[in-house]
Amino acid sequence: MNYAIGIDIGGTKTAIGLVDQNGSVRVKTSLPTDQTITPEIMVDRMADTIKNMLVGEGLNESDVLGIGVGAPGPLNTKEGKIAEPPNLPSWWNFPVVNSLARHFSAPIRLENDATAAALAEKWLGAAKEAEHFVFITISTGIGAGIYSHGKLITGATGNAGDVGHFVVDPAAGTCVCGQKGCWEYVASGTAVARQASALLGREVSSKEAFDLAAAGDPMIGPLVQKIFQYIGIGCVTLINTFDPEKLVIGGGVSQVGAPLFDAVKAYVSKHALNPSGRKTPIVPAALHQDAGLIGAAALIHIPY
Template sequence: MSYAVGIDIGGTKTAIGLIDSAGVVLAKTSLPTDQSVQPDEMVDRIAKAVKELITAQNMKESELLGIGVGAPGPLNTKTGHIVKPPNLPGWWDFPILKSLSRHFDLPITFENDATAAALAEKWVGAAQDAEHFVFITISTGIGAGIYTHGKLLTGATGNAGDVGHFVIDPAGGKCVCGQSGCWEYLASGTAIARQASTLLGREVSSKEAFDLAATGDVAIKELVDGVFRYIGIGCVTLINTFDPELLVIGGGVSQVGAPLFDAIRDYVSEHALNPSGRNTTIVPAALQQDAGLIGAAALVHMTY
C-alpha cells in the first residue's frame, strides 16, 4: 500500500489528509486559513500539521509518494503560483510550491481545486466508469473539472474549467470578475442567498431559501426555479462544448437534491443541441466533504 498527503486550500479553511492508494482517508485534520498572516506563515502551519498527521500514523515522510495540493484559481501550475483567487487576496502571486518545498523533500503536485475534485470522482467516486465527464461544483462560486479522452483537461496554466464566469445573462448584474451576468453571479449558493435576502429584506441563507421554496413561498420559489434554469443553461453549454457522457454535480447547492437534478435533466433534455446530449447522464457527486482531500492526493496516486 502506498500513501500520499492531500492538501485542500480554501478561503476560510485548509483541509489536510493522509490517503492510501485505494482512496481511503486514513487520517485528516483542518486549520483556519488565517489571512491576517503572510502566506509563508500559513504554509508553515500547514507543514506542521502535515508532519503531525504523519507522525500520529507512525509513518515517516520517506514512506510517502508525495503531496498533492488543490487551491482556488486563478493559479499557474507551470510556475507553482497561486495567482489571483478572489477569496484569497493576500495570496495573490504567491509561490505555493516553492514555499511548501522549504519543509518537504517530496514531489509536490498542484492543481485547481475543482480539477482535483474531478479526479477524485474519477478515482473513487461517481465517474469511475466514465472517460468523458465534467464535474461541476456549485457552492460559494461555480467551478468545474473536465476529464476527457481518459485524462484531465487543465489548459496552459491549470485554469481550464473556470466555468463560473461564463456569461449567462448580461442583464443579470455585475460579477466580481468585472463582467455582467456570470453563471456564478446568478446561480451559486452566494447568488441565491443574495437574491433571497433582497426579496425578503433580511439576511437569508441559500438553505433557508430552498426551505422556503419547498414550503410554498411563491416569490422565493420563483427565484429558485429561475436559478435552476440558469444552472440548466450552464450545463447545456458544457454539454454542447465538451460532449461528455456524464455530468457530476457537487457542492453545497447540490444538496437540495431531486428538485435541482430534475430541473437540470428537464432543461438538458429539451435544449442540448445533439440529440445524444439531451440524454446525458446527470448525477450527484459521490464525494462531498472529503472530495478536495481525496482529489489532491489523487494528483499524486494517479501520477506515480
C-alpha cells in the same frame, strides 16, 4: 502501503489528510486559513501539521509518495503559484509549491480544486466508468473539472474549467470579475442568498432559500426555479462544448437533491443541441465531506 498528503486550501479553512493508495483517508485535520498572517507562515503551519500527522501515525516522510494541493483559481500550475483567487487576496502571486518545498523533499503537485475533485470522482466516485465527463461544483462559486479522452483537461496554466464566468444573463448585474451576468453571479449558493435576501428584505442563507421554496413560498419559489434554469443553461453550454458522456454535480447547492436535478435534466432534454446530448446523464457527486482531500491526494496517486 503507499500514502499521499492531500491539502485542500479554501478561503476559510485548509483541510489536510493522509490518504492511502486505495483512497481511504487514514487521518485528517483542518486549519483556519488565516489571512491575517503571511502565506509563508500559513504554509509553515501546514508543514508542522503534516509532520505531526506522520509522527502520530508512525510514518516517515519516505512513506509519502508526494503532496497534492488543491486550491481555488486562478492559478499558475506551471509555476506552482496561486495567481489571483478572489477569496484569497493575501495569497495572490504566492509560490505555494516552492514554499512547501522548503519543508519537504517529496514531489508536490498543484491543481485547481475543482480539477482535483474531478479526478477524485473518476478514481472513487460517480465517474469511475466515464472517459468523458465534466464535474461541476456549485457552492460559494461555480467551477468545473474537465475529463476528456481519458485524461484531465487542465489548460496551459491550470485554469481550464473556470466555467463560473460563462456569461449567462448580462442583464443580471456585474460579477466580481467585471463581466455582466456570469454563471456563478446568478446561480451559485452566494447568488441564491443574495437574491433571496433582496426579495425578503432580510439576510437569508442559500439553505433557507431552498427550504422556503420547497415549502411553497410565493416569492422564493419562482427565484429558485430561475436558479435551476440558469444551472441548466450552464450545463447545456458544457454539453455542447465538450460532448461529455456524463455531468457530475457537487458542492453545497447540489444537496438540494431531486428538485435541482429534475429541473436541470428537463432543461437539458429540451435545449442541448445534439440529440444524444439531450440524454446526458446528470448525477450527484459521490464524494462529499472528504472530496477536497481525496482530490488533492489523487494528484499524486492517479496518473493524469
